[in-house]
Structures are given as C-alpha cells and as structure tokens.
Amino acid sequence: xxxxxxxxxxxxxxxxxxxxxxxxxxxxxxxxxxxxxxxxxxxxxxxxxxxxxxxxxxxxxxxxxxxxxxxxxxxxxxxxxxxxxxxxxxxxxxxxxxxxxxxxxxxxxxxxxxxxxxxxxxxxxxxxxxxxxxxxxxxxxxxxxxxxxxxxxxxxxxxxxxxxxxxxxxxxxxxxxxxxxxxxxxxxxxxxxxxxxxxxxxxxxxxxxxxxxxxxxxxxxxxxxxxxxxxxxxxxxxxxxxxxxxxxxxxxxxxxxxxxxxxxxxxxxxxxxxxxxxxxxxxxxxxxxxxxxxxxxxxxxxxxxxxxxxxxxxxxxxxxxxxxxxxxxxxxxxxxxxxxxxxxxxxxx
Amino acid sequence: xxxxxxxxxxxxxxxxxxxxxxxxxxxxxxxxxxxxxxxxxxxxxxxxxxxxxxxxxxxxxxxxxxxxxxxxxxxx
Numbered sequence: 001x002x003x004x005x006x007x008x009x010x011x012x013x014x015x016x017x018x019x020x021x022x023x024x025x026x027x028x029x030x031x032x033x034x035x036x037x038x039x040x041x042x043x044x045x046x047x048x049x050x051x052x053x054x055x056x057x058x059x060x061x062x063x064x065x066x067x068x069x070x071x072x073x074x075x076x077x078x079x080x081x082x083x084x085x086x087x088x089x090x091x092x093x094x095x096x097x098x099x100x101x102x103x104x105x106x107x108x109x110x111x112x113x114x115x116x117x118x119x120x121x122x123x124x125x126x127x128x129x130x131x132x133x134x135x136x137x138x139x140x141x142x143x144x145x146x147x148x149x150x151x152x153x154x155x156x157x158x159x160x161x162x163x164x165x166x167x168x169x170x171x172x173x174x175x176x177x178x179x180x181x182x183x184x185x186x187x188x189x190x191x192x193x194x195x196x197x198x199x200x201x202x203x204x205x206x207x208x209x210x211x212x213x214x215x216x217x218x219x220x221x222x223x224x225x226x227x228x229x230x231x232x233x234x235x236x237x238x239x240x241x242x243x244x245x246x247x248x249x250x251x252x253x254x255x256x257x258x259x260x261x262x263x264x265x266x267x268x269x270x271x272x273x274x275x276x277x278x279x280x281x282x283x284x285x286x287x288x289x290x291x292x293x294x295x296x297x298x299x300x301x302x303x304x305x306x307x308x309x310x311x312x313x314x315x316x317x318x319x320x321x322x323x324x325x326x327x328x329x330x331x332x333x334x335x336x337x338x339x340x341x342x343x344x345x346x347x348x349x
Numbered sequence: 350x351x352x353x354x355x356x357x358x359x360x361x362x363x364x365x366x367x368x369x370x371x372x373x374x375x376x377x378x379x380x381x382x383x384x385x386x387x388x389x390x391x392x393x394x395x396x397x398x399x400x401x402x403x404x405x406x407x408x409x410x411x412x413x414x415x416x417x418x419x420x421x422x423x424x425x
Contacts, residue, residue: 020386023385023386059384059385059386062366062367062385063366063384063385065369093367093370094367094385097367097369097370123369123370123373123374126373127369127373214352214375215352215375216352216355216356216375216377217377218355218360218377218378218418218419218420218421218422219355219358219359219360219361219377220360220417221360221414221415221416221417221418222360222414222415223415225411225414225415228414230414233350233354233361235350236388278385278386279386280386281386282386282387282390282392283386283387285392286390288389288390288403289387289388289389289390289392289399289403290387290388290389292389292403292406292407294400294403295389295400295403295404295407296407298404299404299407299411304408304411305411315350317350325350325353326350326353328350329350329351329352329353329354330353330356330357332350332353332354333353333354333356333357333359334357336354336357336359337357337358337359341359342359342360343359343360343361343362343414344354344359344360344361344362345361345362345364345407345410345414346350346351346354346361346362346363346364346376347363347364347365347382347388347389348363348364348365348366348367348370348371348382348388349365349366349385349386349388
C-alpha cells in the first residue's frame with residue numbers, strides 16, 4: 001500500500017527561522033520535513049512520509065486566529081494529506097493555541113485525522129482537548145524525543161483507522177469521549193475496593209473524575225471609578241532597567257513589586273522588559289506599551305480615576321507554572337487588599 | 350493571576366492580546382489588546398496617536414471595571 005501522506009505544522013522557532021524577533025513570521029509552506037519533522041519521519045520508517053511542512057510565527061497566528069486558520073488550511077489542503085500533525089508545543093502558550101486550533105480545524109474541515117502534543121498546563125489543552133487528540137508531553141523541548149515516541153505511533157494508528165486505546169495506554173490527554181467496555185468485576189465490587197483503599201490511605205484511581213472548572217465569580221463593579229485606587233499588575237515582565245531582582249526571562253520563580261511614586265512615564269532609560277517570550281524591542285523602547293503608567297497618571301490628574309496605586313507588581317508569564325502564578329497572585333492580592341486597592345488592571349503580552 | 354486576585358474580592362480587568370487564552374484561564378472582565386509585543390501601544394503610529402490608542406484602551410478597561418457582570422465578558 002502507498003505511504004500515508006503527512007503534513008506537519010511548526011512555529012517559526014522549530015522552523016529554524018528565528019526566535020521571538022521572528023514571531024510575526026507569515027505562514028509559509030515547504031516541501032518535505034523541517035526541524036522536528038525529521039525525527040517524526042525517522043519514526044514513521046516507510047509507513048508514512050511528511051510531504052509538506054507549514055510554518056507560521058506564533059504571534060502572527062495568535063493575533064489573526066480566524067484568518068490564519070483559514071489561510072493555513074488552504075496551504076495544508078494543497079499537499080493532499082491523509083494525516084496532520086502539529087507541534088509538539090510543550091508549554092509554549094501561543095504555539096499550543098496555534099497547534100490546537102489548526103489541528104482541530106483540519107480534522108473538522110478536511111476530514112482527516114489530526115494530532116498534536118502539549119504539556120498539560122498549556123492553555124491550548126483546555127481549549128482543544130475535546131476536539132483533537134493531544135499527546136501529553138514534557139514542558140520543554142528537552143522532551144522532544146519522548147514526545148515523538150508517543151506521537152508517531154498514535155498518529156499512524158489514527159491514520160490507519162486502528163482502534164485507539166485509553167489515554168493512559170496511548171499517552172494522550174483525556175478527550176472526554178466515553179468508550180463502552182466490559183469490566184470483569186461489577187460496579188459495586190469495584191466501588192467497595194476503592195473505598196477500602198481510600199480508608200487505608202492507599203492510592204486508587206477514580207473511574208469518574210470530577211471536572212475541575214475552578215472559576216471565580218466576577219467581583220462587583222466599582223461604583224465610582226473616579227474615586228477608586230487602581231493598581232497595575234503585569235505578566236509582561238516590565239522591570240526597572242537592569243532587572244535588579246533578576247526575574248527569570250521564562251518559568252519565573254518570583255514576582256517583584258516596584259515603587260512608582262512620582263513617576264509619570266516609563267522611559268527607555270529607566271525601564272525594560274525581562275520577558276523572554278516576546279520580541280522585547282517595543283517594550284524596551286517604551287514600557288508604557290505594556291504597563292500603561294503614563295495614561296493612568298494622566299487619568300489621575302484629570303479626575304477620571306481616584307489614583308494609581310503607589311506600587312506595581314510584575315512577573316514574566318511565559319512558561320511559568322500555574323502553581324507559581326497562583327502563589328504569586330495570592331500574595332499580591334493579600335497586599336493589595338491591605339493597601340486598600342479597589343481595582344486591578346492586569347496586562348498580558 | 351487574574352483569578353487569584355479576583356478571588357480576594359478585587360475586580361480585575363485583563364488587558365491581553367490572545368483573548369482565548371484569557372477566557373480559558375478564567376478572567377471575568379477582558380479587554381482585547383493591540384498586539385503581543387505591544388499590547389497597549391502601536392509603534393507604527395506617531396507618538397500622539399499611539400497615546401490616544403492607549404487612552405482608549407484604558408477608558409475601556411475602566412468602563413469594564415464599572416460594569417456589573419454575571420459571567421465572562423469581553424469588552425470589545
């Protein structure tokens with residue numbers, strides 16, 4: 001039988017075009033494999049062939065999601081694929097959103113199987129896990145080999161229409177689809193066994209995990225914004241020049257708090273960004289583009305707000321674990337409450 | 350981060366470029382921004398125009414903070 005035709009999607013980084021300065025790279029299609037496609041190809045042996053690779057910059061895609069999904073779809077269709085693979089995106093948020101969005105659309109519109117791979121905390125997982133198989137990967141490209149080892153066989157199975165095993169067996173993130181099968185022991189027996197394990201404090205696996213929505217109800221609106229104290233918080237990594245607290249450029253382990261008393265404008269001489277997940281040129285020239293101190297000062301003088309809080313809080317959001325972000329924000333919130341801050345503007349890049 | 354601050358009872362408006370990420374994460378008041386490397390600015394514009402863009406976004410953010418909502422709302 002003829003080889004399965006595969007099209008692969010990667011971002012500008014894995015396409016070896018460049019880093020953040022090339023994140024606005026427009027979509028392009030190339031014949032054959034590029035970057036990580038080589039390892040996929042090796043793993044497919046002669047069963048499948050990567051006939052084309054489609055590359056798009058992460059920022060470019062995420063700033064034009066609908067239009068780009070369409071444009072990329074057309075490029076992908078030209079290769080007449082039997083199978084589509086995107087990524088893996090590991091813990092890169094914009095890349096994950098791109099991989100999920102395109103894979104889901106290809107599956108729906110072209111009617112061919114599609115597969116991607118991401119770290120479980122990637123925002124692309126929650127958005128697309130019910131629409132397309134997402135293999136669970138490590139959080140950085142160091143896990144590439146491991147990711148391909150899981151993705152390549154699953155991709156072939158999907159393409160050949162072979163039955164797909166459970167998420168644990170195949171290594172993908174649960175899609176929410178139920179499959180009927182006959183269990184040897186009946187439900188009551190399994191439930192009692194589980195209960196006994198729980199009572200003994202032993203490990204057990206639930207058969208029906210409760211969904212974890214973790215939503216927070218919206219706080220009441222500010223009654224009179226012209227009297228309100230407003231604080232600025234950012235995940236865009238704005239720091240005083242030289243990054244005195246050494247906030248990491250990715251996977252931040254800390255946040256920092258800076259006094260902006262008497263500062264009306266964030267200048268290129270005094271402020272910059274420590275964020276390593278977007279092109280820093282524009283923020284380094286004028287950090288107000290990320291943390292709008294200048295406008296909030298003006299609004300304070302014009303009486304449109306009560307006042308801008310004396311301190312701003314900052315960290316870098318790229319690759320930072322959810323657990324850390326939660327911890328930072330809980331500590332920040334505590335201070336904001338005791339400082340009498342009424343509302344927060346949080347900016348993200 | 351948006352959620353943890355809101356959990357403490359302070360209303361938060363999230364100004365961000367990739368709105369679907371903000372929605373997935375669970376921000377309640379969302380204002381779409383300009384672009385990833387310059388959410389509140391546009392370097393292609395002259396300085397006064399760029400300031401005007403930023404003022405408009407902050408106006409929208411203040412409006413979001415002053416609006417009662419019962420579910421996730423994107424203030425376009």
